Amino acid sequence: MAVKAEQDLYLDPSIRDWVLIPITLIMVLVGVLRHYVTLLLNSAPKKQAANAVREQRALGRAALLRQTAPLSPIPPAQYKSLSASFAAALSSGEYLKPVASKEGGDDASPPNPFEGAQMENMMDGMKKQGVMMVPNMVIMQYISVFFSGFVIMRLPFPLTAGFKSLLSRDLPMPDLDVRWVSALSWYFLNLFGLNGVFKLILGSNNAAVDARDLTAMSALSGAGGGMMAGPGGQPDMSKLFKSEVENLALAEGLYKWVGEGIEDRVLRSWGKL
Template structure:
């Protein structure tokens, strides 16, 4: 019992307020400012996005119209005859591949260094460089100046599985898992500031893209070449799945005008 009480007393650490003022708050402010700077540097380096050809836009918009039609099925403003006719014609067009852009026939395997793909590959490499270099510098800065610092104690209990995440640079196995070190606070900001950047910079910003995957790779020590961008979607498979979804939505269709007379009379107390 005395051993347990001594362990509990040892966990009541008193932190110097200077740690909060000169370590905790500055690290958070630096992470926010670096994310904003990263966004604008990426915009300047990559420039304006390239315009897509009409066939590619038509391919995407065809799928988008089918999705909007399916999503409106539970309470659709379209008359039943109009809805079912539009759903049937849209499903037939998707099944026939009318909106698909023509495939380019190539002799042999595709060249990964095709000049047509070099611009997108360079944009992806620039984004990776802009995101990795600041993260490496900040992490090295924290390792040199604030290694072993305890910054904050979380107000809620956690399991021991979080020990490796919250106390990475503190060699104290008996320390309560709720105490957070400086390096761990950096990683928590790295993962947790996505919502802040979306509020400041908008939903589509360059401060969050691929940032979590890079940080997770550094945490786990995983190697491998950086990715240069997301893979192109297979619209044939998407069209096939959307045809099945449209068939299912036909059974869920409800016209918004069903029983409107009774609803109006009931609202005004006439029923």
């Protein structure tokens, strides 16, 4: 059986100094710059009306009571009293903010999603996507024009042929060993592999990588078992309240007091029982 000879390529050290290291530094610096530009583009949080805050806090307190039911620090009598009180208040709509009446009754047109807060949220998302996409497009085009076909490094460990398309994207050499990395492939490896570096430099909640802004209103969605949207894309709090009442009823069946049997547990731990 014929054994394929190992391929030896001799790379100019200038490729390491003027291609490999600069691409890595540029990707790190662009990520740091993207983080701070995103922070500058973030809109200042707006003040909410007192009744809207009261509405959200009531739902949050009910959800907290429900989530701690399997091992609750609240004694049984107090827990049942709180659960019944929350269920009655949420069912009656005590915490719901008054809905502004519209002229025209039922014939009034629905709110325009391209006005007010909805439009501002859409613009914030577009600005953040622009900050993410524009630098990546510029850098990728720059590398494709000036460093297309460059072999810049060799990985020190063996890989299967399945990594060929990942590491040698712009190298038209099907017989080249999979361990050789092209300049464009190195760019993509840095694009998706520098998350740990950015966490080390900027912290875990950084804006240097994508996949952000997917957890907005997570407390409300978790409390209601899913976001229930009303007119204009806003959450329908009345439906969320009704869903939370059902969740509170289910949580009562899972309730267990953390202090139940504490005397026997303490005596058993000291070998007295």
